[in-house]
Structures are given as structure tokens and as C-alpha cells.
Amino acid sequence: MASASYLTSAFVYAPESCRLSQTLQTQRRCTRKSGPARILASIDLKPPPYALNALEPHMSKETLEYHWGKHHRGYVNNLNKQIEGTELDEMSLESIISASYNKGDILPAFNNAAQVWNHEFFWESMKPGGGGKPSGELLELINRDFGSFEGLIHEFKLAATNQFGSGWAWLIYKEHKLDVPNARNPRPSEEDKKLVVVKSPNAINPLVWEYHPLLTLDVWEHAYYLDYENRRTDYISTFLNKLVSWETVSSRLEAAKVLVAEREREMEEIDAIDDMDTIEPDDADMYFGGDADDFPEDEEEE
Amino acid sequence: MSWSISNYLISSSNELSRCKLPYGSEGQRGKCQALNRPTNISAYNSLKTPSFKFDQVQKRKDHVLKKPRNISAYYSLKPPNYKFDALEPYMSQRTLEVHWGQHHRGYVERLNEYLAKDDILYGHTLDELIRVTYNNGNPLPEFNVAAQAWNHDFFWESMQPGGGNLPILGLLQQIEKDFGSFSNFREEFIETALTLFGSGWVWLVLKRNERRLAIATTTNAVTPLVWDDIPLLSLDMWEHAYYLDYKNDRARYANVFMDHLVSWNVALGRMARAQSFVNLGEPKIPVA
Numbered sequence: 001m002a003s004a005s006y007l008t009s010a011f012v013y014a015p016e017s018c019r020l021s022q023t024l025q026t027q028r029r030c031t032r033k034s035g036p037a038r039i040l041a042s043i044d045l046k047p048p049p050y051a052l053n054a055l056e057p058h059m060s061k062e063t064l065e066y067h068w069g070k071h072h073r074g075y076v077n078n079l080n081k082q083i084e085g086t087e088l089d090e091m092s093l094e095s096i097i098s099a100s101y102n103k104g105d106i107l108p109a110f111n112n113a114a115q116v117w118n119h120e121f122f123w124e125s126m127k128p129g130g131g132g133k134p135s136g137e138l139l140e141l142i143n144r145d146f147g148s149f150e151g152l153i154h155e156f157k158l159a160a161t162n163q164f165g166s167g168w169a170w171l172i173y174k175e176h177k178l179d180v181p182n183a184r185n186p187r188p189s190e191e192d193k194k195l196v197v198v199k200s201p202n203a204i205n206p207l208v209w210e211y212h213p214l215l216t217l218d219v220w221e222h223a224y225y226l227d228y229e230n231r232r233t234d235y236i237s238t239f240l241n242k243l244v245s246w247e248t249v250s251s252r253l254e255a256a257k258v259l260v261a262e263r264e265r266e267m268e269e270i271d272a273i274d275d276m277d278t279i280e281p282d283d284a285d286m287y288f289g290g291d292a293d294d295f296p297e298d299e300e301e302e
Numbered sequence: 303m304s305w306s307i308s309n310y311l312i313s314s315s316n317e318l319s320r321c322k323l324p325y326g327s328e329g330q331r332g333k334c335q336a337l338n339r340p341t342n343i344s345a346y347n348s349l350k351t352p353s354f355k356f357d358q359v360q361k362r363k364d365h366v367l368k369k370p371r372n373i374s375a376y377y378s379l380k381p382p383n384y385k386f387d388a389l390e391p392y393m394s395q396r397t398l399e400v401h402w403g404q405h406h407r408g409y410v411e412r413l414n415e416y417l418a419k420d421d422i423l424y425g426h427t428l429d430e431l432i433r434v435t436y437n438n439g440n441p442l443p444e445f446n447v448a449a450q451a452w453n454h455d456f457f458w459e460s461m462q463p464g465g466g467n468l469p470i471l472g473l474l475q476q477i478e479k480d481f482g483s484f485s486n487f488r489e490e491f492i493e494t495a496l497t498l499f500g501s502g503w504v505w506l507v508l509k510r511n512e513r514r515l516a517i518a519t520t521t522n523a524v525t526p527l528v529w530d531d532i533p534l535l536s537l538d539m540w541e542h543a544y545y546l547d548y549k550n551d552r553a554r555y556a557n558v559f560m561d562h563l564v565s566w567n568v569a570l571g572r573m574a575r576a577q578s579f580v581n582l583g584e585p586k587i588p589v590a
Contacts, residue, residue: 066549066550070549070550071550074550111499164446164522164523165500165501165502165521165522165523165540166500166501166541201500202499202500203499203500220541221501221540221541221542221545222541222545222550225541225542225545225546226545226546226549229400229404229546230400230404230405230408230542
């Protein structure tokens with residue numbers, strides 16, 4: 001697994017029509033019609049944005065080789081095998097996840113699809129020489145929602161340690177929203193949108209709960225067993241002190257805010273249209289005036 | 303319930319009874335001392351051998367090792383019946399050291415901590431404790447650690463150095479009756495192990511009501527005890543069980559377990575014991 005060639009291999013067969021963009025919310029799919037057709041279904045194995053030995057000594061090259069090269073690659077290959085020829089084949093990864101989540105009654109493709117997404121998100125949450133403290137708006141929100149940066153660290157460590165079995169710990173941006181289409185927050189304010197720490201088992205991720213993930217930590221044992229054996233707390237501390245990339249988290253927070261603002265604007269537009277369907281003055285008699293005896297037999301015009 | 307006689311009868315090796323250890327569980331290589339010397343049990347008062355001298359020797363030893371004298375543990379950590387390197391090359395010594403010495407030990411210690419904080423659950427055997435804390439599907443916090451302590455005990459006993467090969471006698475007959483052939487069973491077992499997602503266990507169980515063998519999987523810490531089936535064998539599919547030796551090659555791990563590690567003798571013994579509770583065949587009544 002030559003670390004120099006990973007960049008080239010990802011781009012070699014990409015025609016101009018294919019946008020392999022670096023932002024996280026966009027599609028991963030790339031139509032390889034002009035390239036050699038090996039696998040027909042086309043979720044890609046995206047390499048981490050750094051060399052496999054770049055996170056030494058906190059996360060060894062061997063771990064990256066197995067974790068990315070075998071586990072993550074396995075999920076991608078198995079997913080492609082599963083969705084090939086089905087209706088999920090032409091969809092973006094996030095759509096596959098929400099379709100196969102099936103509101104909790106998960107379909108077979110969910111585990112692989114969610115794990116592919118989770119691992120991509122995880123690699124991008126780290127960087128060589130990471131750690132330190134966040135800054136700017138992210139730090140303000142952290143201070144507002146957790147009291148202090150140390151409060152966030154404490155809660156994140158707790159969530160990651162207490163996730164029993166396999167799973168993930170997340171920092172997410174949560175908007176005030178119910179899971180019904182006609183839910184409206186009567187008095188929306190900036191205070192409702194919070195940063196929260198959550199943990200999820202196995203392959204579940206906060207996208208299915210309609211949160212906006214900002215940071216994740218893989219606490220499946222394969223993520224830390226080669227380096228730390230069973231010392232999960234050491235792994236978590238090292239991740240938070242030496243690996244986490246707060247710049248990525250900040251940029252994800254901004255993207256999430258943009259998305260939330262857009263959605264709010266859409267909701268407002270829909271509300272404005274709805275408000276126009278008020279009772280016309282002509283129909284007032286039908287609702288407010290007249291006795292029961294005076295009720296006309298033929299229908300009023302609406 | 304808590305003072306019934308069953309608490310003091312050690313009816314099977316994989317059943318950890320409540321034992322109060324006056325001098326600490328780690329003092330004698332982690333073995334449960336009460337198995338040798340029950341002390342303050344009223345039922346045994348008349349049978350108690352004079353042990354004053356032994357106590358004095360023990361006290362001196364503890365004093366040298368600077369052990370406090372009032373440690374009591376509710377459940378003890380039982381080591382496997384074989385040395386840590388006895389399962390090489392199929393399960394390395396390092397795996398045993400970490401898996402037993404850190405994971406399993408951690409579970410037992412956390413269970414004891416839970417009970418030390420609030421001993422409302424005091425007095426159960428470990429089997430009973432699992433059922434009680436499972437709470438019919440709404441588990442209490444102690445469930446995970448209690449069940450994992452039991453599961454790991456069961457797992458160590460399900461393996462032996464020089465294991466594998468074929469089951470014999472009644473167990474082989476029952477497997478052939480319920481699965482068609484041993485190779486069918488083996489294939490199904492391994493496939494079930496590979497399709498398990500996340501952390502969990504694969505079991506060969508005797509289903510109490512249906513009176514047949516079956517393969518079951520459970521996630522995380524759940525065990526077939528909670529739905530009242532009788533487990534005969536288990537395979538730990540948590541990643542910590544195989545990652546140091548096989549990394550992500552679960553197929554090889556499952557195959558090696560079946561070929562070289564599984565102890566059919568123990569499974570046969572468990573099934574024989576289970577037949578006291580489950581009638582697997584019609585009694586052979588001779589026709590006059």
C-alpha cells in the first residue's frame with residue numbers, strides 16, 4: 001500500500017464530468033462511463049487526507065493500514081456488491097443511508113453504507129499535529145452549551161468510554177425540530193440550536209436522527225486495539241489531545257448553520273403561502289352567521 | 303431467595319457462586335477461596351474443621367504482602383483451566399493475557415464495585431444475577447458487566463488445548479439429528495459468526511421448549527440464559543477476542559476455533575447435565 005500513489009489512483013480514471021469534490025455534504029458518486037468498468041456500482045473508497053503514517057505515534061501506520069485498508073475498504077466493496085443493480089445504485093451515500101435506515105427497521109445495505117460514511121467522516125476529523133483548542137464561533141458555542149471547553153472534553157470522554165460494545169461518539173449540531181412535517185417552532189431563536197454530545201451503537205450515525213454531525217470518534221475495538229489494546233480511555237485522550245482537527249469541525253459547523261438557515265427560509269416561505277389560505281370574508285356567514293334553520297341546501301362556493 | 307442452600311452448593315464449575323472472601327480475591331491466584339474454606343456459613347457450622355492455625359499463617363502472609371484484612375469480593379475472577387500459552391498458536395498468550403487479565407478482570411471488578419456501592423442485588427448466584435438484572439429486556443446497569451463476566455467464564459471453559467475435531471457420543475448424535483450432519487452444523491456456525499455485525503457472541507444452545515439444538519447469536523453482553531435456553535458452547539466475536547491474532551480475518555478465527563480450540567468434551571458434559579432439565583428423547587420403556 002504505497003502512500004504516495006493513493007492520491008493519483010483516486011483521480012486517474014475520472015472524466016471531466018465527474019466532480020470529486022472535497023466538501024463533505026456533496027455526492028460521492030462518480031459516473032465512470034469512460035473509464036474501465038470493474039465494479040459497476042460506484043461508491044468510492046476515499047483515502048484519508050494524509051499519508052497512512054502521518055498520525056504516528058498516536059495512531060500507528062499499521063492501524064491505518066488495517067482500519068482503512070481492510071475494514072473501510074471491505075465496507076465499500078460489500079456495499080457496492082449489495083447495491084449493484086438495485087434502486088439504491090444510483091443514489092448518493094447519504095440517500096442510501098436514509099433509505100436503508102428505513103426509520104429504524106434497517107435494510108441490509110444500511111450497515112455497510114453507514115460505516116463507509118462514518119469512516120470517511122472519521123478520517124477527515126483527524127489531522128497530523130491535531131489537538132489544541134478550537135476557536136472562533138465554535139469555541140463560543142462550546143462555552144455556551146458545555147460551560148467550558150473542558151466541559152465538552154469531559155462529556156465527550158464520558159460518551160466514548162460508556163459506549164458499550166461497538167459504536168461511535170459524536171459532537172453534533174442540533175436544531176430545534178420535531179420529526180413531523182408540520183412541526184413549527186413558534187418562537188425560534190439562536191438559543192435552540194445546540195451543540196450536543198451523543199453516542200451511537202454499531203453503525204448508527206446522527207444523520208438518521210437528523211442531526212448535523214461535526215466530529216466523531218470510532219470506538220469500535222478495531223480502531224484502537226493494535227495501539228492501545230484495551231485502554232480505551234488512553235485512546236480517547238490521545239485523540240482529543242493530539243489528533244482532532246478543530247478546523248474541520250469549525251468548517252462543518254459553518255456548513256451546518258448554512259443548511260439550517262436555508263431550511264428555515266424554506267419553512268418560512270411555505271408558511272407564508274399557507275397563511276394566504278385564510279377564511280375569505282364572503283364565507284363568514286357559513287362559519288359564523290345564520291341559524292341552523294337557515295342553512296342552505298346547496299353548497300356555498302368555497 | 304438470598305439465603306437458600308443453592309448459594310453454597312457449587313454445582314458446576316462455570317457457575318460462580320457468591321463467595322465472601324475474608325482475605326481478598328487476588329490473594330490466592332485469583333481462585334475463589336470459599337470453594338476451599340467456607341467460613342461464616344451457619345449451615346456448615348457443625349462440619350467446620352478447626353482452622354485457627356491456618357488463619358494465623360494466612361494472616362502473617364497477608365501482613366507481609368500488606369493486604370488489608372477486611373476485603374470481601376462478591377464475585378471472583380476464575381482463571382482458565384489451562385495456562386495462557388496452552389492455546390498457542392491458535393490463540394496467543396498475549397491475547398489470553400489481555401482478554402482475561404484486563405477485559406474479564408475489568409468486568410468482575412466493576413461488578414464488585416457496583417455491588418459494593420449498593421448491595422440490593424446481593425446474594426444471587428451469577429446465573430440468577432444475570433436474569434434479574436436483564437429485567438426482561440430493560441437491563442439494569444449491572445447487567446452488562448455481570449453477563450460479560452459469566453460469558454467469559456463460559457468461553458474459557460468452552461476451549462481446551464488440543465481441542466477441535468469431532469464431538470462424540472450423544473452430542474454427535476444430537477447434532478446429526480438437528481442439523482443433518484456435523485459439517486452442516488459447522489458451516490452454519492461459522493457463517494453465523496461471520497454475519498454477526500458489531501460485537502457479540504455465537505452460541506450452540508439447547509432450546510428448552512423445542513428440545514433441540516440450535517445456533518444463536520447475541521449482541522454485546524446478552525446470553526441465552528436470559529431467554530431460558532441452555533448454552534453448550536460459545537464463541538466470542540467481540541473484536542478484542544481475535545484482533546491481536548487475526549486482525550480483521552474473522553473467517554480464519556472462526557475456522558480455527560472450530561478446528562483446534564473448541565472443547566467437545568465440555569459441551570458433552572453440559573448437554574448431559576442439561577438432560578436433567580430437558581427431556582431429549584422418549585424413555586426406553588421395554589415392551590413386554
